Amino acid sequence: MAGVRTAGQYQEQLIALLPSGPAWDLETVPQLETVLKGIAEELTRIDARACDLQNEMDPVTVSELVPEWERVMQLPDPCLGLSPLYDDRRLAVRRRLLAVGSQRAAYYIEIARSQGYPDASVTEHRA
Structure with missing residues (x-):
């Protein structure tokens, strides 16, 4: 400190x-x-x-105030499961605030893998 x-x-x-x-x-x-x-x-x-x-005050270093950050960011997300670990909740807060999204399939696959879905994949359907 x-x-x-x-x-x-x-x-x-x-x-x-x-x-x-x-x-x-x-x-x-x-x-x-x-x-x-x-x-x-x-x-x-x-x-x-x-x-x-x-x-x-910074979501990168937050530890004690994760529940307050979650309330502001409408977390925990159902994707984290019924009882997510505290570290996963803290990571979700960081991601929700700091992540830069993408429309590429690889972006969504990486999110799923980081949340514990190692075999995640995206299926694209063509009209």
């Missing part, structure tokens, strides 16, 4: 932001360091969740 600060980095920032004076001196008030450490750990947790949320 690039960009997430550690608790130590947050604690250093919080110490640097303390006002001057004896009430905020870490040597005379050692409990203050414990409080700042707890705050720093919570800020790190929040920072990590914010990074996770950024990843959830």
